Amino acid sequence: MEIFSGIVQGFTTSLSITNLAYCFVGVFVGTLIGVLPGIGPVGTISLLLPATFRVDPVSAIIMMAGIYYGAMYGGSTTSILVNIPGEAASVITCLDGYQMARKGRAGAALGISAFGSFIAGTIGVIALMFLAYPLAKLALNFGPPEYFALMCLGLTILTYLARGSMLKALSMALVGLLLSFIGIDGITGLPRFTMDMVHLMDGVGLVPIAMGLFGISEVLLNLEEVIKRDIFETKIKGLLPNREEWRRSKWPIVRGTIIGFFLGILPGGGAVISSFISYGLEKKLSSTPEKFGTGMIEGVAGPESANNAAVAGAFVPLFTLGIPANVTMAVLLGALMIHGLTPGPMLLREHPEIFWGTVTSMYMGNVMLLALNLPLIGLWVKVLKIPYGILFPLIILFCLIGAYSLNNTAFDIGVMVIFGLVGYLMKKLDYEGAPLLLAFVLGPMMEQALRQSLLLSHGSFAIFFTRPISAVAMGLAVALILSYFLPFLRKKRPNLEEDNV
Amino acid sequence: MKMKPVISVVPVLIALSLILAALGWAADVKYPTKPIHMWVGFAAGGSTDICARSASAIAEKALGQPIVVENKPGGGGALLLGLLASAAPDGYTLATTSDTPYTRAPHLINVKYDSMKDFTPLVRLGLQRQGIVVRADSPFKKWQDLIDFARKNPGQLTYGTPGPGTTPHLAMEKIALQEKIKFQHIPFQGDTPAMSAVLGGHVMASATGALAWTSHVKAGSLRLLLVFDPEGMDEWPEVPTFKKVGYSFEAPTAQMVSAPKGVPKPIVDKLITVFSDAVMSPQFQKVAREQELLAAKPLTGADFQKWLQQQYTMYGTFIKEVGLQKKTE
Numbered sequence: 001m002e003i004f005s006g007i008v009q010g011f012t013t014s015l016s017i018t019n020l021a022y023c024f025v026g027v028f029v030g031t032l033i034g035v036l037p038g039i040g041p042v043g044t045i046s047l048l049l050p051a052t053f054r055v056d057p058v059s060a061i062i063m064m065a066g067i068y069y070g071a072m073y074g075g076s077t078t079s080i081l082v083n084i085p086g087e088a089a090s091v092i093t094c095l096d097g098y099q100m101a102r103k104g105r106a107g108a109a110l111g112i113s114a115f116g117s118f119i120a121g122t123i124g125v126i127a128l129m130f131l132a133y134p135l136a137k138l139a140l141n142f143g144p145p146e147y148f149a150l151m152c153l154g155l156t157i158l159t160y161l162a163r164g165s166m167l168k169a170l171s172m173a174l175v176g177l178l179l180s181f182i183g184i185d186g187i188t189g190l191p192r193f194t195m196d197m198v199h200l201m202d203g204v205g206l207v208p209i210a211m212g213l214f215g216i217s218e219v220l221l222n223l224e225e226v227i228k229r230d231i232f233e234t235k236i237k238g239l240l241p242n243r244e245e246w247r248r249s250k251w252p253i254v255r256g257t258i259i260g261f262f263l264g265i266l267p268g269g270g271a272v273i274s275s276f277i278s279y280g281l282e283k284k285l286s287s288t289p290e291k292f293g294t295g296m297i298e299g300v301a302g303p304e305s306a307n308n309a310a311v312a313g314a315f316v317p318l319f320t321l322g323i324p325a326n327v328t329m330a331v332l333l334g335a336l337m338i339h340g341l342t343p344g345p346m347l348l349r350e351h352p353e354i355f356w357g358t359v360t361s362m363y364m365g366n367v368m369l370l371a372l373n374l375p376l377i378g379l380w381v382k383v384l385k386i387p388y389g390i391l392f393p394l395i396i397l398f399c400l401i402g403a404y405s406l407n408n409t410a411f412d413i414g415v416m417v418i419f420g421l422v423g424y425l426m427k428k429l430d431y432e433g434a435p436l437l438l439a440f441v442l443g444p445m446m447e448q449a450l451r452q453s454l455l456l457s458h459g460s461f462a463i464f465f466t467r468p469i470s471a472v473a474m475g476l477a478v479a480l481i482l483s484y485f486l487p488f489l490r491k492k493r494p495n496l497e498e499d500n501v
Numbered sequence: 502m503k504m505k506p507v508i509s510v511v512p513v514l515i516a517l518s519l520i521l522a523a524l525g526w527a528a529d530v531k532y533p534t535k536p537i538h539m540w541v542g543f544a545a546g547g548s549t550d551i552c553a554r555s556a557s558a559i560a561e562k563a564l565g566q567p568i569v570v571e572n573k574p575g576g577g578g579a580l581l582l583g584l585l586a587s588a589a590p591d592g593y594t595l596a597t598t599s600d601t602p603y604t605r606a607p608h609l610i611n612v613k614y615d616s617m618k619d620f621t622p623l624v625r626l627g628l629q630r631q632g633i634v635v636r637a638d639s640p641f642k643k644w645q646d647l648i649d650f651a652r653k654n655p656g657q658l659t660y661g662t663p664g665p666g667t668t669p670h671l672a673m674e675k676i677a678l679q680e681k682i683k684f685q686h687i688p689f690q691g692d693t694p695a696m697s698a699v700l701g702g703h704v705m706a707s708a709t710g711a712l713a714w715t716s717h718v719k720a721g722s723l724r725l726l727l728v729f730d731p732e733g734m735d736e737w738p739e740v741p742t743f744k745k746v747g748y749s750f751e752a753p754t755a756q757m758v759s760a761p762k763g764v765p766k767p768i769v770d771k772l773i774t775v776f777s778d779a780v781m782s783p784q785f786q787k788v789a790r791e792q793e794l795l796a797a798k799p800l801t802g803a804d805f806q807k808w809l810q811q812q813y814t815m816y817g818t819f820i821k822e823v824g825l826q827k828k829t830e
Contacts, residue, residue: 053545143703144687184576187688189609189665189825196611198583201576340546342693345701350716407544408571448690455687456659456703 010356026063030070041071043215050405057339076113089271089307096299111239113304120257120305124312139345144452149470154267156477176439208415213433216420249301256305264313270326271310275303330441533566542578542598553597555788559779578602583613590763600755604812624776627796630711631729661695661707669708672752674823711793
């Protein structure tokens with residue numbers, strides 16, 4: 001019953017005019033930046049964060065969540081119409097979505113990705129409610145050893161499923177870890193790598209790094225590229241997929257939702273990986289896998305559902321344990337803390353309105369997005385025609401203001417600019433920013449949990465294997481690593497790169 | 502007859518110069534004539550920030566000029582004091598911080614200021630209430646039970662704190678020294694995680710700010726064993742203070758307003774009056790209660806300076822005894 005009173009409380013919060021307005025602004029901005037290549041939800045949320053300082057925390061979180069899932073809707077539009085993914089999670093949608101558009105089925109592709117997103121988003125939110133709430137009740141049982149074991153498991157699964165160069169991803173994660181060492185050590189209170197600079201006492205800021213890596217660097221990169229924008233000028237007709245297309249999309253949407261939600265929960269998982277895995281799975285299950293890449297609706301419906309469900313999944317560990325599952329969640333975690341809220345087991349008890357308000361706002365947000373995306377496709381296509389000469393200076397300007405207003409110090413601007421340049425070089429050399437940022441956030445959490453556990457156990461590593469929750473998580477992680485190294489099992493590892501690209 | 506006008510000019514000139522002097526003096530106390538900046542050493546939304554904003558909102562009405570609150574967090578307030586030390590002493594730049602960067606940071610880390618010389622402490626807004634809690638089903642019914650357990654099992658009593666070098670950590674280690682026992686310290690990142698750990702049974706006790714535990718003590722899921730308030734807490738009069746269990750020291754954390762060194766006396770006086778009045782106002786008292794800030798009577802001026810000096814010396818000794826002092830190379 002508690003869950004129902006929670007839902008009622010949530011709707012009371014999220015249905016207020018103010019919060020509906022914030023939700024609308026969030027999903028609108030989300031769709032917008034989803035459509036625009038160059039800036040994604042991490043950069044945008046970082047950028048808008050200082051603007052929410054004076055806002056009620058619930059409204060701020062509702063808006064920032066809206067940006068995140070809104071971007072998932074918007075990202076597919078450009079993938080389908082222009083073959084440019086507006087968002088990393090929509091990269092895979094280009095393969096079949098663009099081909100569908102070339103075959104005159106742009107409307108159906110856009111329609112199915114919007115409906116798939118809507119269905120997955122809604123189911124995801126329901127699952128989030130029914131999973132996060134009981135989990136939050138159990139969350140107090142998660143002490144330092146459980147946190148450590150859980151993060152080990154998450155990162156192992158992530159490595160197991162990773163695509164692209166493992167070496168490059170790991171090296172970026174190491175850079176992130178090294179950066180996270182800067183500041184006062186949370187166990188001994190001694191400064192590490194601060195070079196006696198007071199600005200470094202609390203470490204390098206997450207948000208300026210995120211703005212640099214995901215905002216400034218994208219702008220720099222886009223400056224030198226002439227992006228071909230062959231937008232289909234032909235009228236997009238028939239946004240509703242036909243009966244046959246629905247029949248083919250039904251199961252991919254269901255499977256995509258399940259994959260997306262559960263991968264979204266894992267640290268390091270999230271929208272991008274789940275969209276790739278969904279595509280791989282649909283291809284494998286298809287009776288005509290060779291036709292993938294030529295405009296198969298399954299290849300649009302599955303990944304587009306997966307990336308939306310992943311967003312809901314990612315809120316589970318954030319709201320219950322205070323662990324960010326991905327980079328966007330890490331920025332949201334920072335946002336909660338700036339508003340004086342500590343994400344973790346106590347959040348749901350002490351501030352139920354934050355959890356329920358945000359979750360119920362996602363229902364509204366998904367409805368708004370369906371309305372925004374289907375009839376307004378024409379508007380979003382026009383947005384794509386904004387000259388970059390206007391767009392990019394604006395993004396840079398907002399980044400500069402945003403970075404300064406975080407702590408009212410120019411130091412953060414410097415950090416952002418440096419990471420903008422670093423991020424530019426990284427992209428040129430094909431290194432991803434996400435492992436760096438995720439390691440930067442999860443690293444200190446893992447370190448703290450490990451050292452707290454060892455303090456509790458007086459130095460014995462047995463503590464990770466004698467407590468049931470951490471023993472199970474550790475056991476699974478070890479089993480996964482073994483299966484990777486055992487040659488006869490290795491064949492079974494889904495080779496995503498070959499399957500997908 | 503010709504001289505007469507000249508003679509009559511003299512008193513007029515004297516009168517005029519007197520008036521001008523009076524005006525000049527008046528110009529000195531004609532403060533403030535432009536918005537005042539209130540820097541806050543901690544992030545928006547925290548206890549210090551909430552107190553600073555509340556006090557500023559009340560004070561700006563009395564001053565007739567807006568007070569612009571700007572958060573400049575970093576190094577537990579040390580970053581802010583570094584900036585304040587070189588700010589203009591004209592009364593238009595003030596700071597709200599806890600006393601931590603004044604009394605403890607200089608002993609723990611290398612700071613860019615001399616906390617006892619570079620500033621003008623104005624008003625102590627209040628003392629942050631803190632205490633030591635255990636879970637309701639803990640075998641420790643009273644403070645002595647916890648001490649007895651720790652004495653019988655050296656190093657086995659685990660306790661959580663909001664972090665290394667925080668007041669609760671220093672206090673617990675000082676207690677261990679006086680009792681000649683050994684606790685196992687488990688630092689967390691802030692009050693709430695430290696309190697969740699005691700609720701989840703991962704540590705046996707936690708020493709944190711009252712804001713984190715009052716609702717749980719009221720709900721009966723946590724038990725309060727010892728409070729830091731010298732006078733005890735009204736809600737739980739039976740819970741002992743440090744003095745009652747035989748500790749001769751206190752471990753307070755204050756919220757305070759200060760300015761750079763060298764602010765003219767009339768301005769200092771005006772600010773002290775205005776901020777003391779703000780503390781005593783019903784609006785601020787309400788905020789203080791919500792933030793678990795003990796704000797009975799504000800300490801000001803020379804008395805406050807003396808109190809700060811005492812805390813500085815005391816925490817210096819604490820930190821050395823506990824073995825946390827910074828390395829001097």
